[in-house]
Amino acid sequence: MGIEIQQLLWLALAMLAAGGITGLLAGLFGVGGGTVAVPVLYELFRIMGVPYDVLMPLSIGTSLAIIIPTSIRSYNAHRARGMVDTSLLKLWAVPVVLGVVAGSVIARFAPAEVFKFIFILVAGVSAIRLLFGKDSWKIADQLPGKMVIRFIGLVIGVLSSLMGIGGGQLSNLFMTFYNRPIHQAVATSSGLGILISVPGALGYIYAGWPRAAEFPEIAALQPPLALGYVSLLGFLLVIPTSIFAAPIGVKLAHSLSKRKLEVSFGIFLLLICLRFLVSVFY
Template structure:
């Protein structure tokens, strides 16, 4: 037994996190997401197996996901920026409202019931998936990005939801950008930059949010951030993120949309099952 965790559970945790880290980095590069849509459900299952109480299992998965996203997003963003598709003007407008939204989301996380995280995850994933699979070019709010006031509002919403979902914001910002006629490849590339803006204050916020629950959190946790999860996830996710970014630029627009849509359906289905079972 190490740090209160049986050796068998520790071995399962280590193997699961290393493999999931590789998949996370790959998807972070392909879809311009920080990987949270993969990290959260994987960590949720891993924490369930090792006996983490249901009361803290989902927020612990979300907080750890935000911490893992930090290096993955940086690597993914740099890879996309090198290809010249990142629109920095959009990131500059979103930076402050997104961070403020993350702070609000982290505060909500301190008091929210565990099921709230799952419900938000499911709603956003389903809307995104339906749009990508069945109405790819028909759901549009306009042909140009909106003015600064509406962009600031979008930024705040992205920040709050991203904090509660444990994602880097790429899924949400890509959705908003394609609503205004931006090509999916540019949306994915630009969205990868939000992971950096969201993940750092988000991880710190979840450390704060989980502090009152330290007595029931598993060993090697810092608030709602699992340190062992960070250590095992990060190396392989950093290694595979540039591979995913290269793959994204080789896929056709429609294939990228369909692949992302199917992936989101799978994630939503898993959490619906956990809510009703």
């Protein structure tokens, strides 16, 4: 019993620490923090004995739930500074939600490797753009037409749902390719996290509900510790520190120069890319 209590305490501390990092990055980079939360939760749930078949979707679903309050807090802080492009968010609203729903359906059947390769692809392209890109690396000076923007929103919704992220790195990439300032891209991306995380978490609850019955011996998958592919234990422990840390990240973001913010974000994404690449082969 003593060993079990000790393990639970370490688990609680790890999730609280993960929440702090998640919130800090949400504010700093305008991302929901899923790129940090997903790999951390993956390792924690693995230690808890969660079966491999449901390990990745449980991590992603829980990450999406965690992103909800973090994105709201981050968005409000960025909006107070007047940097959010609300007109772009309005165009993205419906297609992003439709994409998230489609991604949640795909997630029920996709193998773990699919999630990881999507992480590697998106993080790798984003990192290259941020670390080595030049101002001349752009598609146009103005955003494309409304239909193109809506289609991009649909793609962002699907990929974000399969990655367990708030869509920040995808929307940042899109906006900077169309000559939008990185600070505005970061701020607008924080609002996108709200559009993705709420329907995404609900979708993963629905997708994972029947799977929990297949593993009755795994407590981490059963109520009251979990609802479908959303771990309530992870949700409750990670959120407090993530909410606390998000405004700190926002303050730090606005204190950095454009280049420093790009390099910091690029290095962060590259590390995540390498982490998942190693996990695929080892």
